[in-house]
Amino acid sequence: MLIRRPDDIRPSEITPESAFLNRRATLAALFGAGAATALPRAFAAEGATPAAPPAPNLTYTKNARYTVPNDTPNSWAEVTGYNNFYEFGTDKTDPARNAGTLRAKPWSVEIAGEAEVRGKFTFEDIVKPHALEERIYRFRCVEAWSMVIPWVGFPLGDLLKRFKPTSKAKYVEFTTLLDPRQMPGQSLPVLDWPYVEGLRIDEAMHPLTLLVTGVYGRELPNQNGAPLRLMAPWKYGFKNVKSIVKIRFTEQQPRNSWNVAAPNEYGFYANVNPQVDHPRWSQASERRIGGGFFARRQPTLTFNGYAEQVAGLYTGMDLKRYF
Numbered sequence: 001m002l003i004r005r006p007d008d009i010r011p012s013e014i015t016p017e018s019a020f021l022n023r024r025a026t027l028a029a030l031f032g033a034g035a036a037t038a039l040p041r042a043f044a045a046e047g048a049t050p051a052a053p054p055a056p057n058l059t060y061t062k063n064a065r066y067t068v069p070n071d072t073p074n075s076w077a078e079v080t081g082y083n084n085f086y087e088f089g090t091d092k093t094d095p096a097r098n099a100g101t102l103r104a105k106p107w108s109v110e111i112a113g114e115a116e117v118r119g120k121f122t123f124e125d126i127v128k129p130h131a132l133e134e135r136i137y138r139f140r141c142v143e144a145w146s147m148v149i150p151w152v153g154f155p156l157g158d159l160l161k162r163f164k165p166t167s168k169a170k171y172v173e174f175t176t177l178l179d180p181r182q183m184p185g186q187s188l189p190v191l192d193w194p195y196v197e198g199l200r201i202d203e204a205m206h207p208l209t210l211l212v213t214g215v216y217g218r219e220l221p222n223q224n225g226a227p228l229r230l231m232a233p234w235k236y237g238f239k240n241v242k243s244i245v246k247i248r249f250t251e252q253q254p255r256n257s258w259n260v261a262a263p264n265e266y267g268f269y270a271n272v273n274p275q276v277d278h279p280r281w282s283q284a285s286e287r288r289i290g291g292g293f294f295a296r297r298q299p300t301l302t303f304n305g306y307a308e309q310v311a312g313l314y315t316g317m318d319l320k321r322y323f
C-alpha cells in the first residue's frame with residue numbers, strides 16, 4: 001500500500017539536483033534490485049503499535065533535568081527505523097536496512113588540531129572515564145519533522161577538556177568514517193564524503209551538547225551513528241554527525257557537508273528557528289513523527305525549545321544572516 005503524506009518532503013527536494021539524478025538506478029547496483037523498484041512509501045512502523053525496545057545493555061543514570069514535558073518519546077521502531085544516514089541510502093528506511101555493513105567495533109577516534117593532547121584514541125579511551133546518562137531531548141530535522149528521543153551519552157565538553165584545547169581553538173570539526181566498503185552510499189556523489197560538521201567551541205562546550213553512545217538504554221544501532229555521534233538538540237538534525245572518527249580543534253570555521261552541498265539552503269549555525277524558512281519550505285511548523293495517519297503538525301520552537309539555555313550564545317548576532 002502506498003501512503004504518502006501530503007506534507008512529506010521527498011529526497012528529490014532536499015538532495016542537490018545533480019546528485020539526485022538516476023539515484024534509484026545507482027542505488028540498485030549498491031543495495032540490490034529492491035531499492036530500484038520499491039515505490040516511495042511511508043515508514044511502515046509509523047502509526048503502528050510501537051515496538052518495545054530490547055532490554056538495556058548500557059549502564060547509565062536517568063538525568064531527570066532533561067525531559068520533554070507533556071510529550072512521550074518516539075518508539076524504538078521509529079527512532080531506529082526512520083533515519084537520515086546518507087552513507088547507507090537516501091530513503092528514511094534505507095539506513096536500518098543497509099547499515100549492517102558498518103563495523104562499529106573496534107573503533108578509534110583521532111584527536112587533532114589546536115589542542116595540547118592529540119593522537120589516536122580507542123572508543124574505550126574516549127568513553128570509559130565518563131559516566132553515561134540518559135537525557136530525553138527534542139530532535140528536529142531540517143526537513144520539518146521531529147521526534148522526542150531518549151539518548152544515552154555524556155557532555156561533549158567533558159571529553160574536549162581532556163585534550164586541553166589551546167587559545168586558538170575557536171571551533172571543533174567532526175568527521176564521519178570514510179570507507180565505501182562499510183558505507184556503500186559513499187560510492188555515490190550525493191555529498192562530498194566524508195560527512196563533516198562543526199560547532200563553535202562554546203557550542204561544543206555547552207552542557208546541552210552530548211556525545212551520544214546509545215539510545216533507549218542500548219548501544220547505538222548502526223543506523224543511528226554507532227558507536228559515537230553528536231547531539232546538539234537546539235540545532236537542525238544535520239549538525240548531529242554520526243560515526244565520528246576524527247575530532248579536530250580549529251581556528252577557522254570548519255566546512256560542513258550540507259553547507260558545501262547547498263550553501264543557500266543550509267548554514268553553519270543551523271539553529272532551529274521558526275522565523276527563518278528554508279528557501280524551499282517553511283520552518284514555522286513541524287510534523288511530529290509517530291502521530292499516525294492524522295499526525296498533528298505543531299509549531300516549531302525557537303532553538304527547538306532550548307532558548308532559555310542557549311540564546312545567550314548568540315547575543316548580538318543576526319540569526320537571519322547566520323542561519
Ligand SMILES: Nc1nc2c(c(=O)[nH]1)N[C@H]1C(S)=C(S)[C@@H](COP(=O)(O)O)O[C@H]1N2
Pocket residue numbers: 079082083084085086087140141142176195223224225236237238239240241242243
Ligand atoms: N554521517 C552522517 N551523519 C548524519 C547524517 C548523514 O547523512 N550522515 N544525517 C544527519 C541528519 S540530516 C539527521 S536528521 C540526523 C538523523 O539522525 P537519526 O537517524 O539518528 O535520527 O543525522 C545527521 N547526521
Ligand SMILES: [Mo]
Pocket residue numbers: 084140141142143236237238
Ligand atoms: Mo536532517
